[in-house]
Amino acid sequence: MRSRLIFIIPLALFLVLAVYFAVGLTLDLKKLPSMLEGQPVPAFDLKPIQGRDDKGFASTDLKGQVSLVNVFGSWCVACRVEHPFLMQLKKTSDVPIHAIDWREEDPAAGPAWLKRHGDPYALVGDDPRSKAAIAFGVTGAPETFLVDQQGVIRYKHVGPLNPQIWKDVLWPLIAELRKAGGG
Amino acid sequence: MTRLLLALALAVCVLSPAPGHAVDPREMLEDPALEARARDLSKGLRCVVCQNQSIDDSDATLARDLRVLVRERLKAGDSDKQVIDYVVSRYGDFVLLKPPFKVSTLVLWLGPLLIVMLAIGGAFFYFRRHRAAPETPAAQPAQALSDAERARLAKLLEDDAP
Numbered sequence: 106m107r108s109r110l111i112f113i114i115p116l117a118l119f120l121v122l123a124v125y126f127a128v129g130l131t132l133d134l135k136k137l138p139s140m141l142e143g144q145p146v147p148a149f150d151l152k153p154i155q156g157r158d159d160k161g162f163a164s165t166d167l168k169g170q171v172s173l174v175n176v177f178g179s180w181c182v183a184c185r186v187e188h189p190f191l192m193q194l195k196k197t198s199d200v201p202i203h204a205i206d207w208r209e210e211d212p213a214a215g216p217a218w219l220k221r222h223g224d225p226y227a228l229v230g231d232d233p234r235s236k237a238a239i240a241f242g243v244t245g246a247p248e249t250f251l252v253d254q255q256g257v258i259r260y261k262h263v264g265p266l267n268p269q270i271w272k273d274v275l276w277p278l279i280a281e282l283r284k285a286g287g288g
Numbered sequence: 289m290t291r292l293l294l295a296l297a298l299a300v301c302v303l304s305p306a307p308g309h310a311v312d313p314r315e316m317l318e319d320p321a322l323e324a325r326a327r328d329l330s331k332g333l334r335c336v337v338c339q340n341q342s343i344d345d346s347d348a349t350l351a352r353d354l355r356v357l358v359r360e361r362l363k364a365g366d367s368d369k370q371v372i373d374y375v376v377s378r379y380g381d382f383v384l385l386k387p388p389f390k391v392s393t394l395v396l397w398l399g400p401l402l403i404v405m406l407a408i409g410g411a412f413f414y415f416r417r418h419r420a421a422p423e424t425p426a427a428q429p430a431q432a433l434s435d436a437e438r439a440r441l442a443k444l445l446e447d448d449a450p
Contacts, residue, residue, distance in 0.1 A: 208349055239353060244336040244350070244379070
């Protein structure tokens, strides 16, 4: 019996490791855990971008209603892919979309991009040195945060938003938050 | 001899890792002690865009902005730990190139040690058992052939010859 056990142990070890690595292979290494879900939005106060008559975008603007914060840049190809859906959201939903215009080398590039492709945003802040982006733990654009009425981050989406994610994740969450907290 | 020395010098030049050029002199702090601390911290922080480089090595713009942030916080009087804690609070433990020792990383830190101990333990028991029981037939010295066996062997070999 003991001698048979000796042959079973390596096999069992192998199977445990095989399952462990098999699961590891299915994980997306680019997707990092979000540290900020469930946390209040970090404090930030960004200046407006050129050509908009708002006063910029600050963390204090996020209290009072459920909103989205979208991180984009005119240099970002995936943002271009995402953009038509944001334009559509602006028309079809009443959730304000704010934006952090991230890392524009040229301060005129972001405004020009919005002029060309349309401007779906309520408030836009200029973040040329990644101050707010780092505070939000952004690793690449586009990223979108769902913020509740108390200014707490409820969800972080990495990559372009699309109708599927809106329907399956964001909208149900928004409906739930609104029912719980008004606004 | 001179040739050999030249060849060695060349080998050292070619094979030694190139110094990091990512840090822009304009980013550097004037206080050399603070700058040294900033360099040290930057070497332990992962560039979240390129993932297998530290922000000290990376040319990515986000890495640059993180380097500047580390320096600004040091200049504002943060301790090394405060700077690291801030970055970890934004990006998680993943941003540390050397993972911290805690419950979720126990397997990572202690796994190799455990496997070595298992191997040593296994080897110990294996050899102890084999030394304790040497009187197996295979372990006995071979006996000389008897006359009858010798004759048979000679006949077999003869038959086999072409």
